[in-house]
Amino acid sequence: MQMALLGSLSPYLELTREEWAKLSDYNNLEVTEEELAEIRGLNETLDPEEVRDVYLPLASLIRLHRRATVELFRARNTFLRRRDLEVPYIIGLAGSVAVGKSTTARMLRTLMSSWSDYPRVYVVSTDAFLYPNSVLEERGLMDRKGFPESYDLPALIKFLYSLKSGARHLEIPTYSHLKYDIVPGERQVIDEPDIVILEGLNVLQTKGDGQVANMKNLYVSDFLDLSIYLDAREEHIRRWYIERFQILRETALRRPESYFRKYASLSPEEAEVVASQVWDAINGPNLRENIEKTKWHADLIVVKGQDHRVRSVLMRKI
Numbered sequence: 001m002q003m004a005l006l007g008s009l010s011p012y013l014e015l016t017r018e019e020w021a022k023l024s025d026y027n028n029l030e031v032t033e034e035e036l037a038e039i040r041g042l043n044e045t046l047d048p049e050e051v052r053d054v055y056l057p058l059a060s061l062i063r064l065h066r067r068a069t070v071e072l073f074r075a076r077n078t079f080l081r082r083r084d085l086e087v088p089y090i091i092g093l094a095g096s097v098a099v100g101k102s103t104t105a106r107m108l109r110t111l112m113s114s115w116s117d118y119p120r121v122y123v124v125s126t127d128a129f130l131y132p133n134s135v136l137e138e139r140g141l142m143d144r145k146g147f148p149e150s151y152d153l154p155a156l157i158k159f160l161y162s163l164k165s166g167a168r169h170l171e172i173p174t175y176s177h178l179k180y181d182i183v184p185g186e187r188q189v190i191d192e193p194d195i196v197i198l199e200g201l202n203v204l205q206t207k208g209d210g211q212v213a214n215m216k217n218l219y220v221s222d223f224l225d226l227s228i229y230l231d232a233r234e235e236h237i238r239r240w241y242i243e244r245f246q247i248l249r250e251t252a253l254r255r256p257e258s259y260f261r262k263y264a265s266l267s268p269e270e271a272e273v274v275a276s277q278v279w280d281a282i283n284g285p286n287l288r289e290n291i292e293k294t295k296w297h298a299d300l301i302v303v304k305g306q307d308h309r310v311r312s313v314l315m316r317k318i
């Protein structure tokens with residue numbers, strides 16, 4: 001791997017799947033039947049063994065990190081003789097289109113919501129900060145959706161800035177994959193958040209001008225307490241993208257409000273061609289030009305294999 005080039009030196013600790021999976025045994029971690037049922041409801045292709053062996057230890061590690069972060073905040077307040085409001089803990093989840101970010105984020109939310117302190121966990125996608133199609137069309141960016149210039153970065157930064165300033169109630173736009181656009185008038189409400197999982201292609205990017213207030217060039221990563229990069233080989237992700245398109249073609253794309261309704265009548269072979277073209281023209285180049293290179297900024301890198309099973313986990317040593 002790129003980072004392990006300096007002989008045996010690497011700032012990352014690498015755990016194989018087997019080493020990682022053992023953590024749930026060593027630490028007596030259990031997933032309840034209710035959690036499994038809820039997770040299955042999220043996505044029926046999710047393997048329960050994977051939840052226990054991979055995502056449960058991941059959620060537990062995050063819990064440990066959040067506790068230490070909150071402790072540090074409290075200790076600092078004691079030192080300063082202040083009683084400031086606690087602000088939410090923000091996790092960034094980065095990776096390619098179709099690598100599994102939203103599935104992973106929703107799974108983590110389910111596991112975290114059952115913790116004994118019952119944190120209020122929100123999943124926010126950076127898609128909420130895509131410019132509406134009307135703006136993208138005007139700027140000639142309809143074929144650049146997902147590229148840095150397709151996001152309203154100042155609005156995203158302002159949202160994070162407000163969260164980390166202690167705002168307890170926020171409303172943000174919603175993006176519909178079905179309508180392929182921001183939904184006018186529809187908002188996602190973030191009320192009294194304890195944890196926010198921010199998932200998106202761009203959470204570790206440092207491009208663009210994230211100006212807010214009088215501060216220029218703020219990055220999303222300035223507001224993250226922990227960052228995770230979900231990694232897999234492009235050939236596998238491309239296949240998952242095409243498979244998801246095939247499933248959508250048989251289901252959601254048929255709905256009258258679907259932007260891609262014209263694709264619902266395609267044969268499986270034609271759909272394969274269309275999805276491949278979209279991947280090769282947009283999502284693949286975006287992965288290579290803008291997303292992949294942010295990997296080594298993450299605290300944790302979770303590497304998936306062809307079957308979606310996690311193969312290894314890399315963790316920054318400090």
Ligand SMILES: Nc1ncnc2c1ncn2[C@@H]1O[C@H](COP(=O)(O)OP(=O)(O)OP(=O)(O)O)[C@@H](O)[C@H]1O
Pocket residue numbers: 043045046047050095096097098099100101102103104240241243244308
């Ligand atoms: N752990 C997993 N096990 C099995 N299937 C999975 C897993 N994670 C994701 N998938 C499948 O892979 C596809 C892509 O997943 P998902 O929609 O979560 O990706 P994403 O990274 O959020 O994509 P986008 O950037 O387009 O929103 C979906 O069809 C999903 O069902």
Ligand SMILES: CC(C)(CO)[C@@H](O)C(=O)NCCC(=O)O
Pocket residue numbers: 097127145146147201278282283
């Ligand atoms: C909205 C994004 C950018 C990210 O979720 C992606 O799903 C997307 O729409 N990409 C553009 C090309 C495509 O239609 O897949």
